[in-house]
Amino acid sequence: MFATEENRPIALLDSRAAKNVTRAHTPYTNESLAKAIREGVNVSGKPMSPLMPHYALSDDEIKAVTAYLQQLSAEVSPGVGKDTLRFATIVTPGVDSKKSEVMVNMMRTAFTQRNASQESYSGRMRSPLDLIPKTLRNWELTVWELQDAPKTWGKQLTEKYQSEPVFAVVSGISNTTWAPVHSFCEQEKLPCLFPSVALPPAETGYYQLYYSRGVALEAEVLAKSLRNQDKTAPRRLVQIYKDDEVSRGAAKALTDALQGSEIKLENRVLGEKAATDLKAALKDISSKDAVMLWLRPNDLTAVNKAAPKQVPAVAYLSGFLAAEDYSFVSKAWKPNVRVIYPYELGIKRQKNEITMKDWLKTWRLPLVDEAFQSEVFFNVMFLTELSSQMLDNLFRDHMIERAEDMLSLGSNVSAYPYLSLSRGQRFASKGAFIARFAADGKLIADSEWLVP
Amino acid sequence: MSYFNQTLDLTGRWLALSTIIFIAAFFGVRPVLAEEPMAVEQKAEEPAFTRVTSSYKVPDVAMLRQDGKKVSFLKELDDGRPVILTFVFVSCSAICPMLTHIMSKVQTKLDKDNQKAHLMSVSIDPESDTPAKLLEYAKKHGAGPDWDFYTGTREASLALQKAFNTYRGDKMNHTSVILMRSKPGQPWLRVEGFLSPDAVIEEYGTLSRK
Structure with a gap:
């Protein structure tokens, strides 16, 4: 079927056979490496496989290749045991226990399924995960539950990591900040794959991958939409938010994004008594004003009580923060509510998520929060694909490079329309819709997919 | 590749x-x-690339140029000048640096010979390649006034990739294709493979003499 060389096939069908190329040999020196690249002669002086091209590189170019290769991992990364590969997921304090529980249960189920599929050759497929080529190590999951104030998280993570090193962090959940986790992982060169967080740190790292820029992205999408509206845009926009890191970040991002526009932006911060404060914040809103409610369901429920008789021209909601709970929206408000919606809508969304929903049913796992669970599900599916490509090359920098290349190649089982990375890109989804409620109460697009 | x-x-x-x-x-x-x-x-x-002459039906999609202006791609394409067209993206580290390097060499050569052509590079990673990023990329590669970069919605970029038969399922499977045409209405010359700037300049020369 394939061309052969000394009875060896040149192209290899069995991806496992790739291990053959990583076998031990005398280390290359700068000189022997240059010879291999230019002449296709290996370190022991033998000609390499014909698959190895010859490149007529200059001395400077050889130096550049060598410098690149030298900064790559030389040793297998921590978290890799003889028969095991250990991952962690992170739960921060204050998150809804239903969500953290379902996240951990989904991951444990997927890991168990994946490990079992390595042993069983029954030929019976139990889930899409079974289809993916096997690698030898058993996957182990450890859950890092953080306590207390964010400033102590770094120390807790260091202790947990030292007692139980992991190869990568997969998923994770926070309602508040994620910055201490981001800093810790970046410092340890620990890949942290797509945690479910509302506001990732603005400064990107190398090893930290996110689904999106969260509420900061939403703020910029709103600004873009308002700028597109030009003269029909409301003259005054009042943004109402709580005094926490995520909401402050969202409000600041909107302030920055509206710099230089004609829209007058006012900030109103809610204190501990959200209901009372909300009433005060909404008091002077007229039908000519727009409001941006950077609020979660708990606070949104207070909007009805506090709502003035006069409905604002537009009430914008954050799709990330509202978490699909629009029960507070009254009949009077409904036509004027717009949701900055970072996920796919309608039939395409259903198509993306059908695999997860079937999988949850099969394993009797509850559907608590669709978009959030689809993030977790996509993550374990993607991890399986990644590992089937990485085989035994268990280096963290390699993992990130593979993730950059592979993210848009697999099937998209997430709530997002399109996920993609590339060299240096750290946020996979890059836009949002402005959505409104249709007559049947379902969200439909009120704008094209806006990418700021 | x-x-x-x-x-x-x-x-x-x-x-x-x-x-x-x-x-x-x-x-x-x-x-x-x-x-x-x-x-x-x-x-x-053996030549390391293939050359074919083809006609393509190009959809009239709205695109954003590196200067931030929204333009009709078809109008840009049919402005009367000869066109040399590539598909690239800013963060690409595989074939795009080579394509862009060729475009830059072609630009230098055309300038030297006092020939006018419209060099056009379309982003296949449009959600990341904003006009600002394309402008930075253009400057980095010494793009002059006759070399433009285009981005737009993902659908618009996909429509153009499909129209010119350069869509390979994903940006990471992107192959080396350069398309050129002497004037509107003429067929396209498509060169594909391991190209060198000299080979592209030579191919462009055969086109212009027709």
Whole structure:
């Protein structure tokens, strides 16, 4: 079927056979490496496989290749045991226990399924995960539950990591900040794959991958939409938010994004008594004003009580923060509510998520929060694909490079329309819709997919 | 390139090898697949690229130019000048640096010969490649007034890639294609493969003399 060389096939069908190329040999020196690249002669002086091209590189170019290769991992990364590969997921304090529980249960189920599929050759497929080529190590999951104030998280993570090193962090959940986790992982060169967080740190790292820029992205999408509206845009926009890191970040991002526009932006911060404060914040809103409610369901429920008789021209909601709970929206408000919606809508969304929903049913796992669970599900599916490509090359920098290349190649089982990375890109989804409620109460697009 | 990619898939994409291919592509070096010296000479005689003449039905999509202006792609294409067209993206480290390097060499050569052509580079990673990023990329590669970069919605970029038969399922499977045309209404010359700036300039020369 394939061309052969000394009875060896040149192209290899069995991806496992790739291990053959990583076998031990005398280390290359700068000189022997240059010879291999230019002449296709290996370190022991033998000609390499014909698959190895010859490149007529200059001395400077050889130096550049060598410098690149030298900064790559030389040793297998921590978290890799003889028969095991250990991952962690992170739960921060204050998150809804239903969500953290379902996240951990989904991951444990997927890991168990994946490990079992390595042993069983029954030929019976139990889930899409079974289809993916096997690698030898058993996957182990450890859950890092953080306590207390964010400033102590770094120390807790260091202790947990030292007692139980992991190869990568997969998923994770926070309602508040994620910055201490981001800093810790970046410092340890620990890949942290797509945690479910509302506001990732603005400064990107190398090893930290996110689904999106969260509420900061939403703020910029709103600004873009308002700028597109030009003269029909409301003259005054009042943004109402709580005094926490995520909401402050969202409000600041909107302030920055509206710099230089004609829209007058006012900030109103809610204190501990959200209901009372909300009433005060909404008091002077007229039908000519727009409001941006950077609020979660708990606070949104207070909007009805506090709502003035006069409905604002537009009430914008954050799709990330509202978490699909629009029960507070009254009949009077409904036509004027717009949701900055970072996920796919309608039939395409259903198509993306059908695999997860079937999988949850099969394993009797509850559907608590669709978009959030689809993030977790996509993550374990993607991890399986990644590992089937990485085989035994268990280096963290390699993992990130593979993730950059592979993210848009697999099937998209997430709530997002399109996920993609590339060299240096750290946020996979890059836009949002402005959505409104249709007559049947379902969200439909009120704008094209806006990418700021 | 696609041959290597396929092989790399099968061998688990051995990191060092892919790195070398990336570096080689970056410097525009033409790799020679050969074991014995004889084979090298035989290979060297064959052109490393294919050339075909084709007509394409191009949809009239709205695109954003690097200067932030929303334009009709069809109008940009049919403004009367000869066109040299590539599909690239800013963060690409495989074949795009080579394509952009060729475009820059072609631009220098055309300037030197006092010839006018419209160089057009369309982003295949449009959600990331904003006009501002394209402008920065253009400056980095010394793009002059006759070399424009285009981005837009993902659908618009996909429509153009499909129209010119350069869509390969994903930006990471992107192949080396340069399209050129002497004037509106004329067919396109499509060169595909391991191209050198000189070869592209030569092909462009045959086109203009027609």
